[in-house]
Amino acid sequence: MVACVCARAGIQNVLQCMKGGVAKRLVYVSCLGAERELARGVPALDANILFWVLNLFGALDAKRAGEGLVRGAQEMLGVETCIVRPKLHCYASGPFGGLPQAAFDDMQYQAVNLVPGDVGDGETSDVATAGVLLQTLTQPAAANRDFCVVNSPGAPPTSQQAWDAVFAQL
């Protein structure tokens, strides 16, 4: 069945539904490069060329718009917000998707780094992103912050103390 709809964004619908609720914290999974002002047309041959490619069809522009909506929720809903930026890939799965978790494990590329703002670059595993998202629910340092999540060589944080040290980077 084909249907033509004029849709609000999913985030807008969620924010409308949250009005008058008891929510304390709103966490948004954005992506690396969402806040960079990527040129339209011929790109500059710099480190942002990958993000220019990812934004060919407006995916990063949409994420930036989503970040704006989430920031607006601070005042509209009175909630703490947290914007997490992992690495985004062309597709959610497949040959142009992200690296499988086994690759991160084989390379011992499991340490987690948080970089405030949108200035980082690197690979991010889904497991690391999920771990960071879980921590953002309870970490005071994550309130009203936006940061990048990238993996680096090393062991993953497994204890709460290790995660506290990770969030001390913010």
Add this chain to the structure above:
Amino acid sequence: MSPYKSTKLGRISYGSVKSPLYSTTTSTGRTLPRRGSAVMAGTARLLAALAAIAGASGFIPQAALAWPAAAGVPRSASRGTPAGTRALRGAGLSEGEAVTVVGAASPVGRRLAAALLADGRFRVRLVASSAAGLERFQGSAAECYLGNVAQDVHSAAQDLDLLVVSGAPAPAGSIRRAAEVLRDSSAVVLAESTSCFPSVRWLYGLRPENLDGRGGCACSVQPPGHATAAVCAAA
């Protein structure tokens, strides 16, 4: 302004897989000091000393030296985040509170859902647009709902419906208002994702602008096992 502009030292290259977080080798072969290194610390001390001398001599107003704190500019992680501009409700969640994951079938969302269930401190509610993505969580402690929050726009957002799959107070197959689920949640994680490039998911109405952007008009196909406005209204 992009932090990746060319510098006098040459264009900075980032992002080598085997390099640390920031590989700071420039195109001219020079290695830039990392943040926190001895060179940077020495530079910071020198600048601080110069600022103190200038401030003591009255050459620079004290208010300007104290910027951004005295100027009322929030110390933010990046531009646009008004950190500290309002009183916080609290520092995080407490045990037993409800957490809703919107996009629980996405690669990150399903791992977050599994982590939340393994953690066990919170009540977990999962909202996904794919029934297949929720199968693995049926029978768990999570409340599972099927619904595409990006598409049900024929009525007010407060009327957005979710199909109960399992674990909810309402029986499976019944309809719950999304507002009921979300208003009662102490935290909401927006983990929905789609592909950057055109894909089948885009035909289903899961384009980036539908999920994250400002919305827009598009023709979508209703696939089997996916929730759209029509599915929710008819169920």
